Amino acid sequence: MARLPVLIDTDPGVDDAWALLMAFASPDHEVVGLTVTAGNVGLAHTVRNALRLCEVAGVDVPVFPGCADPLVFPAEDAAYVHGRDGFGDTGYLPPARKPEAEHAALAMVRLSHAHPGLLLVCLGPLTNLALALRLDPTLPARIGRLVVMGGAVTGQGNTSVSAEFNIAFDPEAAHVVFEAFPAYDLVDWEAVLRHGIPHADVERWLEAPGPKAAFYKAISRRTREWSEDRRGTHWHSADGLAMAAALAPDGATGWVRHALAVETGGRLARGATVVDWGGRSGRPARARILLGYDPGRFRALLAGALGVPTGSDPPA
Ligand code: RIB
Ligand code: CA
Numbered sequence: 001m002a003r004l005p006v007l008i009d010t011d012p013g014v015d016d017a018w019a020l021l022m023a024f025a026s027p028d029h030e031v032v033g034l035t036v037t038a039g040n041v042g043l044a045h046t047v048r049n050a051l052r053l054c055e056v057a058g059v060d061v062p063v064f065p066g067c068a069d070p071l072v073f074p075a076e077d078a079a080y081v082h083g084r085d086g087f088g089d090t091g092y093l094p095p096a097r098k099p100e101a102e103h104a105a106l107a108m109v110r111l112s113h114a115h116p117g118l119l120l121v122c123l124g125p126l127t128n129l130a131l132a133l134r135l136d137p138t139l140p141a142r143i144g145r146l147v148v149m150g151g152a153v154t155g156q157g158n159t160s161v162s163a164e165f166n167i168a169f170d171p172e173a174a175h176v177v178f179e180a181f182p183a184y185d186l187v188d189w190e191a192v193l194r195h196g197i198p199h200a201d202v203e204r205w206l207e208a209p210g211p212k213a214a215f216y217k218a219i220s221r222r223t224r225e226w227s228e229d230r231r232g233t234h235w236h237s238a239d240g241l242a243m244a245a246a247l248a249p250d251g252a253t254g255w256v257r258h259a260l261a262v263e264t265g266g267r268l269a270r271g272a273t274v275v276d277w278g279g280r281s282g283r284p285a286r287a288r289i290l291l292g293y294d295p296g297r298f299r300a301l302l303a304g305a306l307g308v309p310t311g312s313d314p315p316a
Contacts, residue, residue, distance in 0.1 A: 001028075005111075005118050006030065006031055006118070006119040006120075006246070007032055007033050007034075007035065007108065007112075007115075007120050008023060008031060008033075008035070009037060009104070009122045009123065009124060010034055010035070010036060010037070010122075011036070011037050011038060011041075011046050011166075012050050012053060013049070013086050013123075013124070013239070014040075014081075014087065014223040015123075015223075015238050016123050017049070017053050017087070017219060018216065018220075018306075019121075019242065020050075021216070021305035022301050023121070023243060023246075024059050025305045028247070029119070029247060032111055032115055033063075034054070034063045035105075036050050036064065036065055036099075037066045037124045037128050038077070038125070039078070039166065039169055040079070040081070041078070041079050041083075041085065041086035042077065045084075046086055047063060047065045048094065049085070050063045052087070052094070052095040053215075054097065055096065056211050056212060062100050063099045064102055064107040065099050065100075065104060066127065067104070067127040067128055067131060071170055071172045071173050076159075083219075083223070087219040088218065088220060088223065090219055092215075092218070092219070104128040105128050108120075108139070109132050109135055109136045109139060112139055118142065118144055119143075119145050119147070119246060120145070121147045121149075121246045122149065122150070122177075123149050123166075123243070124166055124169075125173060126148070126174045126177045127173045129173070129177050130170070130172070130173035130174075130176035133176055133180045140181045140182065145185065146183075146184040147187065147242055147246040148177070148184055148186050148187070149166060149192075149239050150166035150167045150186065150187075150188065150273070151164050151174075151189065151273030152164040152273060153190055153260075153273060153289055157189065157271075157272070159271070160270075161269075162269045163263075163270065163273075167262060167271050167272075167273055168270065171262050171263065171270055174262045174273075178287070184286060184288070185245060185249075185255070185290065186260070186288065186290065187238075187245050188273065189238065191292070192238040192241050193236060194292065195241050195295065196234025197237065197299065197302065198235075199224060199235050203224075205302070205306050205308045206306065208303075208307045212306055212307050213306040216306060240301075240302055241293060244298050248297060251293050252291075252292070252294075253291065253293060255289060255290055256291060257288050258275050258277060258287055259275070259284060259287070260273055260274065260275050260276070260286065260287040260289075261276075261283070262274070275287070
């Protein structure tokens with residue numbers, strides 16, 4: 001059976017890296033490109049990290065540099081979580097490969113024509129996609145499914161009281177995207193918190209043979225230590241959950257559709273994703289919000305991405 005083309009927009013970033021390894025490992029998908037944005041750290045680092053990860057995974061996927069800044073206002077990165085270089089400051093050897101000359105936004109438009117029905121997975125701020133939509137407003141018609149990691153659907157944020165990092169980094173871009181697509185799947189931060197993985201299990205998986213586990217063990221060390229200090233016994237792979245829902249939607253145990261708007265102003269809640277749970281606004285319910293994902297399926301996808309032999313990992 002033909003593999004489903006998938007384009008991933010990403011700001012690698014430690015959790016992005018695991019999600020990318022999941023996509024590379026999927027027998028049912030062909031990763032046709034990585035469009036890279038600033039976010040977790042600056043664009044120079046996120047592009048370099050994407051290139052290096054492709055080398056470690058042994059995949060020849062084109063990497064397209066995108067936007068170095070949000071559309072309108074500057075934003076703080078998340079180097080305190082991912083390290084200054086976004087990959088745990090391990091001082092890894094620079095990638096031999098070079099990025100493509102084509103801008104990410106232009107690549108998105110071109111690849112949507114080359115692969116109509118494309119699965120588009122967004123794991124970082126939505127600046128590149130917003131720009132692509134301004135270049136070609138017909139883009140959504142050629143996207144089979146859009147999956148976004150972002151938002152906090154009842155206002156329990158991770159980068160501010162009420163906002164999640166990807167949306168808060170570029171709220172204007174998120175507004176453009178969420179108003180342009182008639183339907184999209186949203187894996188929000190609060191769903192991520194419901195699907196934590198014990199650090200002990202992650203550490204066992206990182207002993208798997210091969211370069212992917214070894215590389216990921218090195219680049220994730222700092223983030224795992226930070227997570228244990230801040231959040232306790234479980235690690236929360238935000239982009240990993242979004243990628244699981246993207247690659248294996250049958251593992252989802254529940255979705256709800258609601259209208260959603262992004263707060264782009266305000267003193268207290270800029271970047272918040274305001275969900276119309278009661279249907280009061282009369283606005284179209286474009287967001288399909290993930291409620292739950294099968295834990296065993298999620299663990300198998302995560303572990304398999306690192307090279308853990310299938311079936312060798314006891315279910316949760
Ligand atoms: O809020 C979590 C999201 O922000 C993840 O995508 C993480 O990589 C950062 O981009
Ligand atoms: Ca990310």
